[in-house]
Structure formats: structure tokens, C-alpha cells
Amino acid sequence: MKLAEDVAAIVTGGASGLGAATARALRAQGVKVALFDRNPEAVTALAAEIGAVPCVVDVTDEESVAQGFAKARAANGQERILVNCAGIAPAARTVGRDRESGARTRHDMALFEAAVAINLVGTFRCCSHAAQGMTALPPQGPDGARGVIVNTASIAAEDGQIGQAAYAGSKGGVAAMTLPLARDLMADGIRVNTILPGIFATPMVAGMPEAVQEALGAAVPFPKRLGQPEEYARLALFIAENDYLNAATIRLDGAVRMGPK
Ligand code: NAD
Numbered sequence: 001m002k003l004a005e006d007v008a009a010i011v012t013g014g015a016s017g018l019g020a021a022t023a024r025a026l027r028a029q030g031v032k033v034a035l036f037d038r039n040p041e042a043v044t045a046l047a048a049e050i051g052a053v054p055c056v057v058d059v060t061d062e063e064s065v066a067q068g069f070a071k072a073r074a075a076n077g078q079e080r081i082l083v084n085c086a087g088i089a090p091a092a093r094t095v096g097r098d099r100e101s102g103a104r105t106r107h108d109m110a111l112f113e114a115a116v117a118i119n120l121v122g123t124f125r126c127c128s129h130a131a132q133g134m135t136a137l138p139p140q141g142p143d144g145a146r147g148v149i150v151n152t153a154s155i156a157a158e159d160g161q162i163g164q165a166a167y168a169g170s171k172g173g174v175a176a177m178t179l180p181l182a183r184d185l186m187a188d189g190i191r192v193n194t195i196l197p198g199i200f201a202t203p204m205v206a207g208m209p210e211a212v213q214e215a216l217g218a219a220v221p222f223p224k225r226l227g228q229p230e231e232y233a234r235l236a237l238f239i240a241e242n243d244y245l246n247a248a249t250i251r252l253d254g255a256v257r258m259g260p261k
Contacts (some may be wrong), residue, residue, distance in 0.1 A: 001080060001145055001240055003029040008238075009081035010034045010072050012059055014052070015042035017202030018152065019085030021229030022236045024050055026081070029237070033073030034079070036065075036086065036126070059086045059122030069129045080139055081171050081240050082130040083150045084123045089204055090115050093163040112166040119170035123151055127181060127192070137187045146189035148222055150236050151178065153196045155251055159258045175249050182247035191246040193239045198253025200227040204239075220254040227252065 001007065009026050013019035014035030023033050027050045036057040037043040047054035053075040057068035072079065076229055093099065094108040127149055134147035153174040160168025177193055182192040198204060199216045205226065206213070217225045235252055 001140070001148060001243060003031050003139055003237065003241060005030040005032070007081065008032040008034070008072070008076035008079045010079045010126075010130065011083045012035060012036040012057070012122075013084070013086030013152075015039050015046050017085070017198060017204055018197065018229050018232045019047055019083065021233040022083050022085065023052055025230070025233040025237050031081070032076040034068075034076055036068050036072075038086075043117045059126060060069075061071070062125065065122075065125055065129055069133065071261065073133065074211040078133050079130060080134065080137065080147045081150075082126060082147070083152075083236050084126050085152050086122055086126075087119045087152060088115060088178065090166050091207075094166045096162075098243070098251055099229060103179075112169070115166035115170045116173070120169070123174050124177065127151070131185055131188070131190055132209055134190050141190050141243075143243055144189045144196050145191075147191075149181070149185075149192045150239050151192070151194040153194050155196050155198050155253050155256065155258065157196055157249075158251075161258050171215070178249050179247045181250075186246065190245070192252065193248045195232065195235055196249060196251045196253070198256045200229060200232060202229055207224060220256045223254055225254075229252065 009031050011019045011023045014023045015037035026033050034053040034055055035043050035047050036055045038058045040056045055068040055071050090111045091220045093106050094112045098104045137146045139146055151174050154171040156164050156168040157171040157175040178194040183205045
């Protein structure tokens with residue numbers, strides 16, 4: 001797909017980190033962008049700055065998502081690109097011994113369910129809404145392309161660490177549904193691919209102590225640093241532009257493989 005002024009895109013989690021960088025990169029190509037995010041202040045501020053449509057959306061809420069798609073389409077027309085970045089990384093363990101006391105076995109269903117509701121179900125919900133609308137678009141070019149979806153899992157989907165059962169479980173679902181979603185939508189000219197980021201310098205990671213961030217960066221084989229959001233955005237745009245890339249799960253991680261700790 002050629003990125004240009006007549007193309008509309010929706011970026012979820014678009015007010016921060018990887019989503020914000022992707023929204024900026026799409027705008028730089030002239031693409032009309034709508035930002036979905038549950039943070040009203042951040043989504044309003046970034047949309048004003050880059051000339052995007054702000055949509056205060058909670059991806060766990062069907063009505064909120066439906067309203068977001070309606071607002072985005074009313075302003076920009078039917079989207080041909082959906083980039084799903086909305087997500088959370090629970091800091092606490094959902095199972096096993098408590099970090100502080102070391103004695104109790106944790107049983108945190110609320111945290112597990114929140115991760116699945118946002119990261120997995122929220123991603124599927126937005127894919128499904130986008131597919132409904134993209135299917136009605138006229139096919140383009142000799143391949144009959146209609147649209148492209150880029151989902152965001154995590155390397156935790158493949159090598160989750162201690163404390164990541166909820167995160168890895170939810171992200172594993174995102175990675176695993178890539179192929180069946182692509183197969184379900186290929187007859188309509190819609191591609192689905194998933195990026196598995198390693199460790200990126202975003203607000204999600206900035207909350208960690210500086211020493212931990214430095215250690216994380218040093219643990220990356222090459223380059224020995226955290227990924228930059230712009231590097232994620234470049235891959236998201238490459239996927240959007242390359243019509244032969246379909247049903248792929250792509251690690252973007254400086255070759256890091258998380259160990260057992
Ligand atoms: P971030 O915290 O900077 O941005 C996430 C955004 O999602 C925030 O603006 C937040 O308000 C929004 N959001 C959260 N829950 C939402 C909901 N229910 N509805 C709508 N919006 C919601 O994080 P980031 O680092 O940019 O992460 C983006 C995606 O990349 C996430 O899915 C994350 O799991 C994934 N990821 C990040 C890293 C990393 O190292 N930063 C690594 C692997 C995967």
C-alpha cells in the first residue's frame with residue numbers, strides 16, 4: 001500500500017510510546033491519522049500537535065470502540081491501516097510467591113484478566129471493527145489490496161520471564177492469532193502482521209529504576225541499548241507499505257533472548 005494523503009489510519013494506544021511514534025511517522029507521510037487512547041489529556045495534546053483526530057477510547061469497551069471508529073471514519077474516511085499498540089504490562093506477579101514476603105502464593109485474577117482484556121481481547125476487538133469497514137472498500141491494484149493490520153505482541157510471547165504469566169499469556173494470544181486472522185481476512189485483501197518488540201524506551205519502561213533500564217539495555221546483544229520508538233514505527237510503516245508481507249510475526253529486539261530471571 002502506498003502511504004499518502006488519501007489513506008486513513010487508526011493507531012490504538014496512539015497517545016504514548018510506540019503508538020505515538022507510529023502516528024507521527026504516518027503523519028509525516030501525509031496519512032490521515034486517528035488516535036485511540038484511554039488517556040484523554042495525552043490523546044488530545046498529541047492529536048493537536050501532529051494534526052490527528054483524537055478519540056478517547058477504551059479498547060476493553062465495545063461501545064467506546066464503536067464510537068471511536070465512527071468518529072475516525074466521519075473525520076478521515078474509512079481506514080486502510082490499523083496499528084494496535086494499546087496495552088499494559090502488569091508490574092506485579094499474578095502467581096507464585098509474593099516478592100516482598102516470599103511466603104504467600106499469589107492469586108491475582110483481576111490483574112491477569114485486565115492484561116488479557118486490554119492486550120488480547122482489545123486487540124481482537126479493534127481488528128474485527130477495522131475488518132468490517134475495510135471489507136467494504138474498493139480493492140486496489142492488481143492484488144486487490146484493501147487494508148492492513150499491524151498488531152503489537154512482545155518477545156514475552158516467546159520467552160516470557162518470571163512474573164510475566166499475564167503479560168506473556170495475553171501477548172502470546174496476539175502472536176498466535178496472527179495467522180488465523182490473516183487467513184480469515186485474505187479473501188478480502190486485508191493483511192495481518194504482528195511485531196514482537198524487545199525492550200523499548202517508552203513510558204512503559206521509563207517507570208523502572210534507571211539502573212534496571214541500563215541493565216536491560218546492556219543485556220541486548222547488539223545494539224547494546226534499548227530500542228527507540230522510531231525504530232518500531234519504521235517497521236510498522238514498512239509492513240503497511242509491503243503488500244507481500246502477510247501473517248508474519250517479527251521480533252524487533254536487537255537479538256535479545258530473555259533468560260529465566
Ligand atoms: P505506553 O504505556 O507508552 O503506551 C501504551 C498506551 O496504551 C498508553 O497511551 C495507554 O494510555 C494506552 N492504553 C492502555 N490501555 C488502554 C485501553 N484499555 N484502551 C485504550 N488505550 C489504552 O507503552 P508502549 O511501550 O508504547 O507499548 C505499546 C505496546 O507495545 C503495548 O502493547 C506494549 O505491551 C507493547 N510492547 C512494549 C514494549 C516496550 O518495551 N516498551 C515491549 C514489548 C511490547
